[in-house]
Amino acid sequence: MGQITVTVNGHRHQVDVEPRDLLVYTLRETLGLTGTNVGCDTSSCGACTVHLNGEAVKSCTVLAVQADGQEVTTIEGLAVNGEMHPMQQAFTEHHALQCGYCTPGMIMAAVSLLDDNPSPSEDEIRHGLEGNLCRCTGYHNIVKAVQAAASA
Amino acid sequence: MATTEPKPQIGQRRLRKEDPELITGQGRYVDNITVPGMLWVHVVRSPYAHATIKGIDTSKAEQAEGVVAVYTGETLEFAGPLVMAWPINDQVKNPAHHPLTKDKARYVGDPVAVVVADTRANAKDAAELVEVDWDPHPAVTDIKEALADGAPIVHEEFGTNNAGDWIFERDSPVPPRNPAGPYFEDPDLVTIKEDYYLARLIPNAMEPRGVVVDLTASMGEYTVYSSTQIPHILRTTLTITCGIPEAKLRVVAPDVGGGFGSKLEAYPEDAICLAIAKTLRRPVKWIEERSEGYVATLHGREMYQTIELAATKDGVLKAVRVNLLASMGAYLRIITPGIPMLGAWLYAGPYDCEGYDFQYTNVFTNNTFTDAYRGAGRPEATYAIERAMDALARKLDMDPIDLRMKNFITNDKFPNYTMVTGLTIDSANYTGTTEKLLEMLDYPAVRKQQAESRANGGTKVIGVGFSTWLEMCGIAPSRVLAALKYIAGGWDAATVEFMPTGTVRVLTGVSPHGQGNVTSMAQIVADQLGVDFEDVEVLHGDSQVVPLGLDTYGSRGLAVGGVALYKAGEKILAKARTLAAHQLECSEDDLEFAGGDFTVKGTDKSANIKGLGFAAWAAHDLPDGMEPGLTATHLYDPPNFSWPNGSHACVVEVDTETGSIDILRYVAVDDCGVQINPNIVEGQLHGGITQGIAEALFEEALYDTEGNLLTGNMASYMVPGAPEIPSFELDSTVTPSPTNPLGVKGVGEAGTIAAPPAVINAVVDALSHLGVTNMERPATPERVWRAIQEAKS
Numbered sequence: 048m049g050q051i052t053v054t055v056n057g058h059r060h061q062v063d064v065e066p067r068d069l070l071v072y073t074l075r076e077t078l079g080l081t082g083t084n085v086g087c088d089t090s091s092c093g094a095c096t097v098h099l100n101g102e103a104v105k106s107c108t109v110l111a112v113q114a115d116g117q118e119v120t121t122i123e124g125l126a127v128n129g130e131m132h133p134m135q136q137a138f139t140e141h142h143a144l145q146c147g148y149c150t151p152g153m154i155m156a157a158v159s160l161l162d163d164n165p166s167p168s169e170d171e172i173r174h175g176l177e178g179n180l181c182r183c184t185g186y187h188n189i190v191k192a193v194q195a196a197a198s199a
Numbered sequence: 200m201a202t203t204e205p206k207p208q209i210g211q212r213r214l215r216k217e218d219p220e221l222i223t224g225q226g227r228y229v230d231n232i233t234v235p236g237m238l239w240v241h242v243v244r245s246p247y248a249h250a251t252i253k254g255i256d257t258s259k260a261e262q263a264e265g266v267v268a269v270y271t272g273e274t275l276e277f278a279g280p281l282v283m284a285w286p287i288n289d290q291v292k293n294p295a296h297h298p299l300t301k302d303k304a305r306y307v308g309d310p311v312a313v314v315v316a317d318t319r320a321n322a323k324d325a326a327e328l329v330e331v332d333w334d335p336h337p338a339v340t341d342i343k344e345a346l347a348d349g350a351p352i353v354h355e356e357f358g359t360n361n362a363g364d365w366i367f368e369r370d371s372p373v374p375p376r377n378p379a380g381p382y383f384e385d386p387d388l389v390t391i392k393e394d395y396y397l398a399r400l401i402p403n404a405m406e407p408r409g410v411v412v413d414l415t416a417s418m419g420e421y422t423v424y425s426s427t428q429i430p431h432i433l434r435t436t437l438t439i440t441c442g443i444p445e446a447k448l449r450v451v452a453p454d455v456g457g458g459f460g461s462k463l464e465a466y467p468e469d470a471i472c473l474a475i476a477k478t479l480r481r482p483v484k485w486i487e488e489r490s491e492g493y494v495a496t497l498h499g500r501e502m503y504q505t506i507e508l509a510a511t512k513d514g515v516l517k518a519v520r521v522n523l524l525a526s527m528g529a530y531l532r533i534i535t536p537g538i539p540m541l542g543a544w545l546y547a548g549p550y551d552c553e554g555y556d557f558q559y560t561n562v563f564t565n566n567t568f569t570d571a572y573r574g575a576g577r578p579e580a581t582y583a584i585e586r587a588m589d590a591l592a593r594k595l596d597m598d599p600i601d602l603r604m605k606n607f608i609t610n611d612k613f614p615n616y617t618m619v620t621g622l623t624i625d626s627a628n629y630t631g632t633t634e635k636l637l638e639m640l641d642y643p644a645v646r647k648q649q650a651e652s653r654a655n656g657g658t659k660v661i662g663v664g665f666s667t668w669l670e671m672c673g674i675a676p677s678r679v680l681a682a683l684k685y686i687a688g689g690w691d692a693a694t695v696e697f698m699p700t701g702t703v704r705v706l707t708g709v710s711p712h713g714q715g716n717v718t719s720m721a722q723i724v725a726d727q728l729g730v731d732f733e734d735v736e737v738l739h740g741d742s743q744v745v746p747l748g749l750d751t752y753g754s755r756g757l758a759v760g761g762v763a764l765y766k767a768g769e770k771i772l773a774k775a776r777t778l779a780a781h782q783l784e785c786s787e788d789d790l791e792f793a794g795g796d797f798t799v800k801g802t803d804k805s806a807n808i809k810g811l812g813f814a815a816w817a818a819h820d821l822p823d824g825m826e827p828g829l830t831a832t833h834l835y836d837p838p839n840f841s842w843p844n845g846s847h848a849c850v851v852e853v854d855t856e857t858g859s860i861d862i863l864r865y866v867a868v869d870d871c872g873v874q875i876n877p878n879i880v881e882g883q884l885h886g887g888i889t890q891g892i893a894e895a896l897f898e899e900a901l902y903d904t905e906g907n908l909l910t911g912n913m914a915s916y917m918v919p920g921a922p923e924i925p926s927f928e929l930d931s932t933v934t935p936s937p938t939n940p941l942g943v944k945g946v947g948e949a950g951t952i953a954a955p956p957a958v959i960n961a962v963v964d965a966l967s968h969l970g971v972t973n974m975e976r977p978a979t980p981e982r983v984w985r986a987i988q989e990a991k992s
Contacts (some may be wrong), residue, residue, distance in 0.1 A: 123224040136216070182459065187885040
């Protein structure tokens with residue numbers, strides 16, 4: 048057991064971790080931030096996507112020790128002072144979620160996508176989100192939401 | 200107090216009440232639930248598809264760090280096996296399915312032991328130390344091989360892998376118009392015979408399953424949080440399997456991350472966790488890992504189909520004859536043997552004809568059990584008839600649309616037309632729905648584009664495929680279910696209650712897990728009772744909060760649960776009217792109701808329903824004999840199935856050199872009756888069509904001959920991502936159902952039922968000029984390429 052210091056959603060935490068602990072479980076089970084979901088065990092689905100120093104990563108594929116000294120943003124940290132992020136707003140306005148399980152990861156990936164490419168084409172959105180699976184929406188409304196957020 | 204919200208609410212694209220929590224990470228899925236003192240469960244599963252357990256040594260695991268207990272099928276006590284609720288007839292062979300197998304493993308993943316420990320990691324680590332002495336046997340994973348002489352037998356007590364037949368002539372409670380046989384002997388008729396194989400599918404709801412059991416040991420009361428579509432049914436089955444009375448058992452489906460049928464189940468793990476909690480008197484938790492779920496959670500489809508059509512030379516369909524072999528996998532789960540039957544009355548599609556025969560044979564194999572997967576029986580039926588209609592069109596050299604148009608049940612037959620298979624369709628406009636599709640598609644332009652793609656001699660050719668489908672959903676009338684030998688009923692329940700402060704509490708017996716019923720049901724109540732949408736709170740998914748219900752599956756949320764709600768609302772209005780007449784000192788007949796106000800006709804004297812709700816609660820001045828409270832419960836048993844339909848077209852471009860397929864357009868016109876919230880309707884179609892496209896092009900659970908799942912995780916089984924899926928062009932026709940007062944039919948499964956044949960028909964159409972007439976699914980580039988090579992040679 049070792050100790051890491053990690054800043055999550057602006058709050059600094061010192062947490063005990065085992066070398067094998069994955070970042071997603073440190074977030075969920077140690078820090079109680081259960082908004083980030085686990086959907087697979089092969090880094091395929093993207094449900095666990097968070098931002099590590101501003102970049103989208105699959106937190107099931109990052110060891111907690113790798114986050115030592117780094118900054119993490121999860122879905123819980125996206126809204127500022129209770130004001131929803133434009134991507135969150137766009138997801139509800141365009142019915143881009145149904146069961147909601149992929150949604151936190153999808154939103155974090157979509158925010159990162161627009162950070163890299165503020166006005167993507169439909170094709171660029173689809174390929175930009177290829178690491179995030181959704182079983183409910185058929186992606187149609189997710190694409191629309193990202194387009195709307197891009198022009199917001 | 201008139202509302203400022205738009206009226207009617209029905210038909211509005213209301214944003215969902217469910218969303219604010221789900222988009223901010225406040226969802227409460229099972230894995231987010233932690234109970235003090237909770238232990239973790241890890242299931243030890245068979246690595247063999249077929250092997251006798253000679254012994255299990257748990258001693259090393261018991262000594263491992265943090266381990267509290269290790270159980271096997273011999274040491275964990277149950278009151279009975281898992282419940283199978285659909286013994287389709289007296290031929291059915293139903294083996295006892297113990298939550299932990301006692302004697303043999305019959306599929307890779309069969310649970311044989313469980314480790315209970317203080318942490319997730321310790322439970323998993325210790326599971327590695329459970330030593331099972333296996334005696335492996337040859338396995339059988341192919342349906343036809345399982346029926347062959349000398350095949351390994353999955354359940355020795357039966358001496359065969361045939362799990363039972365279901366024959367229309369013998370087992371259907373309604374007869375067909377005529378038997379099909381004579382039509383296939385008629386020399387004046389043209390006949391075709393087609394064989395299709397539907398691959399085994401893995402549902403892949405995004406949330407893996409999970410169970411948390413909490414308890415009040417002193418009271419003998421248990422709360423089971425399960426990622427389930429069916430909290431009420433699960434409670435009943437757990438009572439039977441674990442011996443805890445319903446009254447002491449609360450089942451909660453918290454936020455559930457998708458189901459698609461895969462959470463319509465009484466799983467071993469639910470019973471195992473409850474039995475452990477009962478034994479240890481400790482709360483426990485089990486969370487499925489995705490790769491574990493690939494073998495532990497039900498699979499869908501997998502059948503061989505033979506369909507024959509007889510028609511006149513000018514394309515009038517006369518008869519349909521169908522024979523199926525369906526994979527059960529290793530056990531019959533809650534409704535496994537009845538899944539093919541859900542298509543039994545649909546293999547003639549929306550076409551009028553005279554003769555019909557259908558039968559299926561259920562087959563045990565050494566695979567994960569199958570059960571309901573989105574559409575359940577109806578996608579299989581639609582696939583067969585829609586592929587076969589294209590084959591018939593090719594044989595008759597007719598346009599596939601002309602053939603369909605010629606054979607649709609015509610509008611003058613409705614409402615309530617008894618079709619060739621003996622069931623009665625409520626309403627439809629097949630011709631109108633299809634005409635709208637053709638207009639959106641610009642069909643002549645697509646055919647022109649196709650001709651050009653062929654004429655220019657390039658490697659990329661265009662094809663268009665259709666699926667004009669119907670389904671029976673809103674499952675189901677209880678009397679019909681009785682005739683089909685399903686053990687339970689098909690009603691659902693709702694309670695509507697005015698709270699003292701003026702909000703309305705709705706309890707619905709259906710258990711949505713993404714369908715948005717909290718929103719659509721609030722829209723119904725807002726219109727009916729004249730209250731604000733924002734003032735309606737819909738609660739669901741907790742057997743203690745909502746004691747009555749039969750849950751969500753079969754596109755029944757609105758068509759059964761929504762109608763129950765409406766009927767409860769009618770009772771509310773009747774009572775409120777009596778109370779209003781009492782308050783306003785008039786006759787009930789003198790009152791008119793609009794916008795929440797009961798007004799004495801021709802006056803400005805009125806009473807608002809919220810005030811009446813308070814008055815009924817306070818009970819200070821009620822008419823003699825009136826019970827306090829403005830609340831009503833209704834249990835609604837639908838008199839018929841509902842019968843949605845639609846017409847879908849898929850335009851593909853196929854690369855004849857590589858076999859790759861690009862979907863250029865997907866155009867669909869659906870008719871689910873009255874739409875409460877078009878956003879939700881379209882969302883259901885987008886997701887359903889996507890799962891249908893995935894069946895057609897990508898998804899296939901593959902086993903090796905020893906019964907190992909080769910596509911055993913999300914990296915090797917292709918759930919499509921955004922790049923693989925097109926944007927959709929959707930529209931609708933609205934033909935209200937005459938069966939219920941809302942005119943609704945249901946839409947949850949529509950897209951999945953419709954899409955696979957539209958896609959495959961398009962691929963075959965694209966390659967028809969090369970002589971390709973069949974395409975196995977999924978139509979992977981390799982299969983497409985091989986089909987082209989075979990046609991060439």
